[in-house]
Amino acid sequence: MASSASSSSDVGVILNELTCPVCFVLYKEPICLPCGHSFCRVCIEKSWENREEETGYVCPNCREVFPQKPKLKKIVIIANLVENMKLKKGKVGLGVEAQDAEHADVNVKEGVKSWGSESCCEVCNREAAKRCVPCEILCCEKHLKPHQQKGHKLVDPGVKIEELRCIGHGKPILLYCKNDGSLMCVTCMGEEHQDHKVVGVEIAHAELKSVQDVLAAKYPHVSQSMQSVASKLRQVQEEEDQTENASRDAEDSLEEKRRLVCQFVNESVDLMKSEINKRKMEKLSLLGKQRKKLEQQMKDLCQGKSAMDTALQDLEAISFLQASKDLLKRLTTMSDFNSVKRTPLPVLDFSKEEKNLDGLITLNKNFLEKIQKGPVEHPDKVELDQNNLRRLYGRSPSLDPNSAHRLIKISGDLRTATRTWTENQYPEHPDRFDVHAQVVSRDCFSSGRYYWEVNVRSSSWWGIGICLNSMGRKGAESGLGMNPESWCLFKCDDEYSAYHNKQRTSLSIPGYHERFGFFLDCEAGELTCFGDSRVLHVFRGNFMVPVRPAIAVWGVYGGSVHFVHLVKQTFITN
Incomplete structure (x- = not known):
C-alpha cells in the first residue's frame, strides 16, 4: 500500500x-x-x-x-x-x-489589455481573481499559481497598474518614506530619500492602521461636530437674512417717517404763514382806515390854516367881518382834532408758533447729535417720556386668532381679548394655546424700537408681556413668564409682579392703573414697562430673535384686555 x-x-x-x-x-x-x-x-x-x-x-x-x-x-x-x-x-x-x-x-480571451478594465483572465475566459503587478496581467485562480510561486505582488483586479508604479521610474512601489509621507520604488531610495527613514508599504500600512482605528473612533464626534457647526451656520445665515430684511424694513420705515415729518413741517409752516398773513391783513386794514381819517383831518387843517392866513392879512373891516364868522366855525372844528386820540392796534404775536417749531428743531437736533456720536443708544427715559414714545415709536398691535386659547374671544378689530365662560369653537392649529388662556400678537419684532399700550380697566387678573416666536404653545410650560422664552408683567387683584423663567419679582405699584405702556428696544435687549408715566420694571434678554407681544386673561372673574389704538401726535398751533 x-x-x-x-x-x-x-x-x-x-x-x-x-x-x-x-x-x-x-x-x-x-x-x-x-x-x-x-x-x-x-x-x-x-x-x-x-x-x-x-x-x-x-x-x-x-x-x-x-x-x-x-x-x-x-x-x-x-x-x-x-x-x-x-x-x-x-x-x-x-x-x-x-x-x-x-x-x-x-x-x-480576445482583445484583453493588461491595462484594461476587464475582469477576466488574460489567458482564458475565466473570471480574474488577481492582477500580477510585475507581469501586469489579470489571472484566474488556476493561472495565478505560477505568479504566487515566484512571489509576485498580487492585487485586486480593479486596481490600476499605473497607480502602483513610481511616476519617476516606472517601477513597482514597495517602500514608504516616513519623513515626508511619500510612496516610492527601490530606485527612489538612492536619491532624495537616501537619509530618510524608509519601511515597506505593508509595514507602514500596519502602523497606520492603528492611527486609522483612532480616527475611526473619533469619526462620530467629528460628524456630530460638523452637524453642530452646520446648524450654527444655518442660524447665522438666518440671522443675516433677518438682519438684511430688518434693515430694509427699517430704511423703508425711516423713509416713510421722513416723508411724514417733511409733510408735517410743511403743513405746519404753511398753516403758520397763513395765520400770520391773516393777522397782517387785518391789522393793515385797520391801519389803512386810520391813515385815511388822519389824511382827511390834515387836509381840513391845511385849508383852515390858509383861511386864517388870508384873514389876518386882510385889514379891511368889511372883508374881515365877512370872513370871520366862517373862520371861527372852522377853528372850532379844528380844535376838536386835538381831542381825538388814536387807539394803537395790538402787536402781532407769533411766539407760540415759534415755540412749537423751536421744540421740533431742538428735539431733532438732540436726536441727530446722538446719531453722530455713534449707534443710537437706548432713549433716555427722562427725555423720551411716554408722549414722545407714542409719537416716535407708537404701534397698535393686532391679535392672532390662530394662537388664541378657546376661552379667549378675539374682537372683530383684533385688538381686544375677552375671557369667556365657555369654549369658543376654534379650529385646530399648531400655534393655539391649549392650557393657558393666552393669545399673541400678529406683529413680530427682531430689530428696532416699538412702543404699545394696553388697557386693563376691565380685568383684575392678567398678564402682559412678550414671548419668543419659538415659544411652545402646548402644555403647562407655555404660560407667560413660566419659561425662559417669555417675559410678563403680572397682576392678580391688587398685587403686581414681574415673571421670567418662573422667577418672580414683586413690584410696588401704588394706586389703580387702567393703562400700561411697553417700550421694546431690540438692539439694547430691553423691555421697559410704564405705568402712570413712570418706569415700573425693565426686562432684559436677547430680543434680536423674533418676539411677539402677548396677553393673558386669567381667573374666574373674566374680563377683557385690549391693545390701545395709538393716534399720531401733532403739534398744537394755538
Missing part, C-alpha cells in the same frame, strides 16, 4: 510538470519559447493571435517580449513523456483522456 501511494504521488508530480500553464491539461504538441517556458502549440498561437496589434510577442508566463515571432519547435522529450503518461492511464486512474479532450475547448 505504501509503495502504491508513493507511486501515485510521483505520478502526480510528473503530471504537474507535463501540464500546460494556459489550458491546464497535458501538453498537446508541446513547444518551448526562448525564455524556457513551454506551452501547447495551439495555446501559444491563440494567445499571440489575440495580441496582433501589440508590439512583439509576449510569453504568457513571464511576460518577456520577443520583437520577432520565435520559431516554435516541438519538444520531443516532453511529447514522449505525455504519451507514456497516457499509456499508464489505466493504472493511476487520472482521466488523461478527459483532460486531453478538454484541450480542444481552450479559448484564449
Whole structure:
C-alpha cells in the first residue's frame, strides 16, 4: 500500500510538470519559447493571435517580449513523456483522456489589455481573481499559481497598474518614506530619500492602521461636530437674512417717517404763514382806515390854516367881518382834532408758533447729535417720556386668532381679548394655546424700537408681556413668564409682579392703573414697562430673535384686555 501511494504521488508530480500553464491539461504538441517556458502549440498561437496589434510577442508566463515571432519547435522529450503518461492511464486512474479532450475547448480571451478594465483572465475566459503587478496581467485562480510561486505582488483586479508604479521610474512601489509621507520604488531610495527613514508599504500600512482605528473612533464626534457647526451656520445665515430684511424694513420705515415729518413741517409752516398773513391783513386794514381819517383831518387843517392866513392879512373891516364868522366855525372844528386820540392796534404775536417749531428743531437736533456720536443708544427715559414714545415709536398691535386659547374671544378689530365662560369653537392649529388662556400678537419684532399700550380697566387678573416666536404653545410650560422664552408683567387683584423663567419679582405699584405702556428696544435687549408715566420694571434678554407681544386673561372673574389704538401726535398751533 505504501509503495502504491508513493507511486501515485510521483505520478502526480510528473503530471504537474507535463501540464500546460494556459489550458491546464497535458501538453498537446508541446513547444518551448526562448525564455524556457513551454506551452501547447495551439495555446501559444491563440494567445499571440489575440495580441496582433501589440508590439512583439509576449510569453504568457513571464511576460518577456520577443520583437520577432520565435520559431516554435516541438519538444520531443516532453511529447514522449505525455504519451507514456497516457499509456499508464489505466493504472493511476487520472482521466488523461478527459483532460486531453478538454484541450480542444481552450479559448484564449480576445482583445484583453493588461491595462484594461476587464475582469477576466488574460489567458482564458475565466473570471480574474488577481492582477500580477510585475507581469501586469489579470489571472484566474488556476493561472495565478505560477505568479504566487515566484512571489509576485498580487492585487485586486480593479486596481490600476499605473497607480502602483513610481511616476519617476516606472517601477513597482514597495517602500514608504516616513519623513515626508511619500510612496516610492527601490530606485527612489538612492536619491532624495537616501537619509530618510524608509519601511515597506505593508509595514507602514500596519502602523497606520492603528492611527486609522483612532480616527475611526473619533469619526462620530467629528460628524456630530460638523452637524453642530452646520446648524450654527444655518442660524447665522438666518440671522443675516433677518438682519438684511430688518434693515430694509427699517430704511423703508425711516423713509416713510421722513416723508411724514417733511409733510408735517410743511403743513405746519404753511398753516403758520397763513395765520400770520391773516393777522397782517387785518391789522393793515385797520391801519389803512386810520391813515385815511388822519389824511382827511390834515387836509381840513391845511385849508383852515390858509383861511386864517388870508384873514389876518386882510385889514379891511368889511372883508374881515365877512370872513370871520366862517373862520371861527372852522377853528372850532379844528380844535376838536386835538381831542381825538388814536387807539394803537395790538402787536402781532407769533411766539407760540415759534415755540412749537423751536421744540421740533431742538428735539431733532438732540436726536441727530446722538446719531453722530455713534449707534443710537437706548432713549433716555427722562427725555423720551411716554408722549414722545407714542409719537416716535407708537404701534397698535393686532391679535392672532390662530394662537388664541378657546376661552379667549378675539374682537372683530383684533385688538381686544375677552375671557369667556365657555369654549369658543376654534379650529385646530399648531400655534393655539391649549392650557393657558393666552393669545399673541400678529406683529413680530427682531430689530428696532416699538412702543404699545394696553388697557386693563376691565380685568383684575392678567398678564402682559412678550414671548419668543419659538415659544411652545402646548402644555403647562407655555404660560407667560413660566419659561425662559417669555417675559410678563403680572397682576392678580391688587398685587403686581414681574415673571421670567418662573422667577418672580414683586413690584410696588401704588394706586389703580387702567393703562400700561411697553417700550421694546431690540438692539439694547430691553423691555421697559410704564405705568402712570413712570418706569415700573425693565426686562432684559436677547430680543434680536423674533418676539411677539402677548396677553393673558386669567381667573374666574373674566374680563377683557385690549391693545390701545395709538393716534399720531401733532403739534398744537394755538
